[in-house]
Amino acid sequence: MESFLFQASVYLLAAVVAVPLAARSGLGSVLGYLLAGIVIGPILGFASETSDLQHFAEFGVVLMLFLIGLELEPRALWDMRHRLIGLGGLQITLTTLAVMAGGMLLGLAWAPALAVGLLMALSSTAIVLQTLSEKGLMQSNGGRSAFSVLLTQDIAVIPMLILLPLLAGATAPMLAPDGSIQRVTSGHGAGIDNAHGATMSLVDGLPGWGVTLVTLGAVAAIILGGVYGARPLFRFINAARLPEMFTAVALLIVVGIAFLMLMVGLSPALGTFLAGVVLANSEFRHQLESDIEPFKGLLLGLFFITVGAGISFETFFSAPFIILGLALGIMAIKGAVLFGLSFLFGMRGRDKWLFTLSLAQAGEFGFVLISFSVQQNVVTGVLGERLLLVVALSMLITPLLFILYEVLSKRLIDKDEVQQDDEIDEEGPVIIAGIGRFGQTVNRLVQSSGFKTVVLDHDLKTIQLMRKFGFKGFYGDPTRPELLHAAGIDKARVLVAALDDPAAVLKLVAFAKRIRPDLHVVARARDRTHVYALYQAGADDIVRETFDSSLRAGRYVLENIGLTDYEAAQAEETFFHHDRHTMRELAGLWDPNIPAYENTAYIERAKELEKELETALLSTLENKSDAA
Missing domain, CATH: 3.40.50.720 (NAD(P)-binding Rossmann-like Domain)
Structure with missing residues (x-):
């Protein structure tokens, strides 16, 4: 108990001090959380073990996707289908191929290079959506396009987890401390379930068609439950006049759906997003938002702190120029792909730069995929450690890119904004x-x-x-x-x-x-x-x-x-x-x-x-x- 209270006090104190200072300095709350994690982790050593806490804090991303779903009616989601399939699909495909090519130029075999390309194609849902909402950019064309890509990436995590074990067995070179390339031969891993540890599953041992039916059944249960079951349940709870029960029901919906998605092998964030979309037309939508919002904010803040606290400066200083160069190089590759897609899909001015700069980093799902790739022997342990650091550094740099966007947006004025109101000379x-x-x-x-x-x-x-x-x-x-x-x-x-x-x-x-x-x-x-x-x-x-x-x-x-x-x-x-x-x-x-x-x-x-x-x-x- 004493250890728990001490850790809780350290995390809360770091957040209370660092976040307001960063926000008032114009750096944004996300960078404040990351800096707080760096101070209490690598610098002071108060938070050296963050892996278990980070898994808990990732639930903040699940809550965030649920709240975003509440803001989207099914018709609005259908209107986004071209961005989801076209823009999001092209971003993942082109980024994966570009990073894979870069990895092969550095000496990686095609299989680990493809694995690195897949995990680096993902961006940080937590950082990007939190910052877009915080700065009021979510409803801009660039913000909506970024959200579409992030949603597509969350969906793409599932096939990535299926594909990675198939890449085991190829040669996987790794970067040595002196920067040279070392080659090792990897063996086959234990299977996809090890990515999540021993968990309850509804699809273990089922044939392919059985897994498909169970998965579709789970999705159908969420939709039907939201359409026909949610309103009677909310009215029943509302009649009790106990506000805390409404909060409990809201959390039960999110936690229950997340658990159901895990049991059928899907992303919890995807399931809760779907539930939010189904409930978007409910008269209780605003009540759900107000009940979930505080939990989302705290857990997301905790997640960012654990990212900062988990940065290994020892690994970084063993090859600082290589690791920093890899982080900046991958962000440059992603930025080039995103910038090209912004032209292809007709974005203009500041929207083009917002789309490019907001998604140039790697994402939190990269931590999961890197650990899974190491378990499956697709990449080596040394390369995995460096990739984890590259992901963390790119996330740490992202708030600075948003600051760069604000500087650029002040100089970029869309043509529509240049047009002055006409002088009216008639009545x-x-x-x-x-x-x-x-x-x-x-x-x-x-x-x-x-x-x-x-x-x-x-x-x-x-x-x-x-x-x-x-x-x-x-x-x-x-x-x-x-x-x-x-x-x-x-x-x-x-x-x-x-x-x-x-x-x-x-x-x-x-x-x-x-x-x-x-x-x-x-x-x-x-x-x-x-x-x-x-x-x-x-x-x-x-x-x-x-x-x-x-x-x-x-x-x-x-x-x-x-x-x-x-x-x-x-x-x-x-x-x-x-x-x-x-x-x-x-x-x-x-x-x-x-x-x-x-x-x-x-x-x-x-x-x-x-x-x-x-x-x-x-x-x-x-x-x-x-x-x-």
Whole structure:
């Protein structure tokens, strides 16, 4: 107990001192954790044995992938498929081949060179995602591309673990302390299970098809459990009014899924990421995030400390120039591959540099693969020690690369950012904010009817395309007050808020009604809840994107199942007017802070209005039939 308390005190004290100093110096928290580990490990010797603690701390990566999954809806993940397969697959393949070629030039046989190429193709999920989130870069194009590659790498660890034992038996040269190449012949290892030690397994002894079925069953269990089992469980726990039980359930989900993935031979991080994606649409998502976040932060910090504490300066000083040269060389190779891919996939400016610099290091999975490769005699023990040091050094250098990115990003300005807002030299009774597929139709109808419009949009390409067709528009952010005043909002009679971003539409409507309560605002809405928010913001007329087209489609259905054209038109008109009345009534009962299923008054009134609609439609059709 005394030893445990002493070690805990040392780690916490090092973090409390080093991390705030590094963060306030602009170096970032990750570098602070790494420096804290170096101080208490190699320098002071308080944390010499870190391997067991590092395995525990790696669970922080699992928690981090779960939280990232919660931020991604399945549709968003599907939209990333080209980056996952194309960008991520090319990065792993090209980096592996490039590092393998470099290893063979240094005298390695093809098998150990391929092994080194595979493990160096991986980057640090922990460092990169933590830093991207910390610096607010996750939603940038470069940040999303980096995340896609990291996710592909996590998936690729599984086939790598299968391939490495097959490489045993080839000649594996190693670097001697004097820098010369030594060749040894390796023998066959004991098998893939030794990479993780003796663990419970659901697939041991099964044939190939059995392993596949069990693995697919585990993945299906996670998906079905998230879709059908999570919500009832969360509601049951929520009814108990015990916050600590919700935290316990959140941890149980993550730990249980991680354990299940280990038992079927998959990456725990991959399994928990999948669970997060499945739960991304859950109303309890934000509660899960708040419960898991503190554990993730502490464990990730502990992981970075153990990386710093595990650096062997004795090994480093035995051949400092060779080891440092290897680390910088591998980072240069990875950087060159990443930079080339950034051109191939159309990244620009700072996104290109963010993608390149953020992924140039080796990753924490490299520690696992190096140890496994040594066990399988794919690489020798001496080479393995140096590779471990190369991985650690590259991770230690990474925060400095992010600092370099910040310096470069201040000098690099994308072309879109160079473009200044247009000077608006016209005014008109109608201002149309947003000239996408929705605003274009509105603008054409109003202008063709003889009325002047002032069109604003923040998409330069759309404005330029619009001008080619003879329609004048002005580039700029329509939510900016000074741009609206320049467009004549003080004199305009109608404002059309037709922006693609629902949040921007709401912001624009709220501002316009605040400075011009008499201004008539026509707003584009994404869905019903967006309609409610716009009503509360003061919009006068609200048009849902797909409502009118869906209503027209419904009319065609009625015409083709027995109603006359006139009857179908009357049913459409009745439905339209009733829906407008319904939306206004429900908007008064809607509360964004209360989930819809818990808002009793809202639910009851919605049921009543639906019955009123059925009665109104039947009455309309009967009256028309009687009149006929």
